[in-house]
Amino acid sequence: MSELDDIAVTTIKGEQTTFGKLADGRVTLVVNVASRCGLAPQYEQLEELQRTYGERGFTVIGFPSNQFLQELGSEEKIEEYCSATWGVTFPMSERVKVNGRHAHPLYKELTGVPDAEGKSGRITWNFEKFVVSPTGEVRRFSPRTKPDDPEIVQTIEGWLPA
DSSP, X not given: OOTTTTOEEEBTTSOEEEHHHHHTTSEEEEEEEOTTSTTTTHHHHHHHHXXXXXXXXXXXXXXXXXXXXXXXXXXXXXXXXXXXXHOOOSOBBSOOOOSSTTOOHHHHHHTTSOBTTSOOSSOOSTTOEEEEOTTSOEEEEOTTSOTTOHHHHHHHHHHSOO
């Protein structure tokens, strides 16, 4: 159980839930996604992680954001693009803001976590990644760090049940 668990999340289908219910006690990779971003091919690696580790207690949760002006105009279009183009099966939220006064509460919490270089604060671009343990420990990775980077994979494997 972590302090992030009670944060309200609206799914891409408009259902009200919480981060804790979406994460469901699993190691979770939280990533702000955008369909028109040059980093969108990372969807393929995110889905591969979901398929590789999903049955062992892991999930990706995508948070579409148009804060960098690279996301499609509706949840339906985002869902269709992700499914048709990348075969995405992991849960996704409605479009959210990741920075500023109106940032989603989950991102208000996560952006306080420093990355490997000790930098915390604003999300710098689409596809910034946060690996969250079932107990609420968080590791932050830059947008350019690919989802299948050995450091991310080691973090996931280290937090999965034996």
